[in-house]
Amino acid sequence: MEGHSVTASVQLRQGKPLVIAIDGPSGSGKSSVSKAVAKRLGLAFLDTGAMYRALTWHCLNGRIDLHDAAAVEAAARTISLEQNLTPEGEFVKVNGITVTEPIRDPEISKNVSAVATNLGARKELVRRQQAVIAQCGHRIVVEGRDITTVVAPQAQARLILTASEEARMRRRGLQLGGTQSAEQLVQQVLARDAKDSTVVDFQRAADGVYTVDSSDLDFEETVTAVINVVRSAVNEGPAA
Numbered sequence: 001m002e003g004h005s006v007t008a009s010v011q012l013r014q015g016k017p018l019v020i021a022i023d024g025p026s027g028s029g030k031s032s033v034s035k036a037v038a039k040r041l042g043l044a045f046l047d048t049g050a051m052y053r054a055l056t057w058h059c060l061n062g063r064i065d066l067h068d069a070a071a072v073e074a075a076a077r078t079i080s081l082e083q084n085l086t087p088e089g090e091f092v093k094v095n096g097i098t099v100t101e102p103i104r105d106p107e108i109s110k111n112v113s114a115v116a117t118n119l120g121a122r123k124e125l126v127r128r129q130q131a132v133i134a135q136c137g138h139r140i141v142v143e144g145r146d147i148t149t150v151v152a153p154q155a156q157a158r159l160i161l162t163a164s165e166e167a168r169m170r171r172r173g174l175q176l177g178g179t180q181s182a183e184q185l186v187q188q189v190l191a192r193d194a195k196d197s198t199v200v201d202f203q204r205a206a207d208g209v210y211t212v213d214s215s216d217l218d219f220e221e222t223v224t225a226v227i228n229v230v231r232s233a234v235n236e237g238p239a240a
């Protein structure tokens with residue numbers, strides 16, 4: 001095992017490019033697990049879902065019709081978005097307004113797919129995400145739905161983090177403190193995935209993309225499994 005990870009350790013520690021791209025369905029643990037991986041490996045962290053949520057908050061707040069494709073795309077191009085790029089803490093600002101907590105509201109979860117399925121808005125957010133990766137010196141964990149395929153197809157490690165529907169709904173229910181009914185959880189997790197899947201495929205791993213299924217793993221075991229995949233991917237010499 002030590003021999004296996006020599007090359008990986010060099011890449012992990014010496015400031016070489018190390019982009020870790022993580023996609024997966026809602027509630028699979030992408031944000032929490034990606035943050036823990038970034039912390040352990042000393043990498044920056046980007047939650048791309050927060051960008052779609054922030055844009056949705058901005059549209060709702062400014063009474064922009066989410067189904068007016070041109071207006072939503074224009075908003076994506078013009079808003080100022082700020083977010084932390086470290087795994088410690090979290091903040092998101094839209095045009096200088098802190099929206100860290102409001103973007104997690106079930107109301108945003110209910111409406112975010114209308115923005116995520118706007119192809120013009122996606123193009124602009126992908127452009128911004130690629131700029132962040134460059135700004136972080138290509139040493140970053142990026143999580144979302146199209147990171148392995150569109151945002152960072154050349155990433156040194158790419159993986160889908162998944163879990164059973166039952167596990168994902170249970171985890172989301174616990175995360176929201178038991179405030180949501182079973183039907184609300186179905187809407188926020190499964191129905192949202194179904195809508196988002198119409199524009200990006202985050203359920204199946206593309207060629208060269210690993211899969212980690214966390215259904216039967218606890219949080220720590222999942223973080224370890226992801227780091228092991230990163231070591232394997234780097235050792236096997238993925239895209240330069």
Ligand SMILES: Nc1ncnc2c1ncn2[C@@H]1O[C@H](COP(=O)(O)OP(=O)(O)OP(=O)(O)O)[C@@H](O)[C@H]1O
Pocket residue numbers: 024025026027028029030031032033049171172174175214217218219220222
């Ligand atoms: N392996 C695991 N075992 C138990 N709980 C987990 C595991 N992985 C993640 N969790 C918990 O599940 C909840 C959902 O995780 P998280 O918010 O990271 O998912 P996500 O994939 O980013 O969801 P979304 O895409 O909807 O934002 C969190 O409370 C997290 O701590």
Ligand SMILES: Nc1ccn([C@H]2C[C@H](O)[C@@H](COP(=O)(O)O)O2)c(=O)n1
Pocket residue numbers: 026048049050052053112113116143144145146147192196200
């Ligand atoms: N790269 C991404 C990231 C997110 N989305 C969409 C899909 C979700 O419904 C929404 C919010 O993401 P979450 O915070 O739940 O991870 O944003 C996307 O289409 N592409």
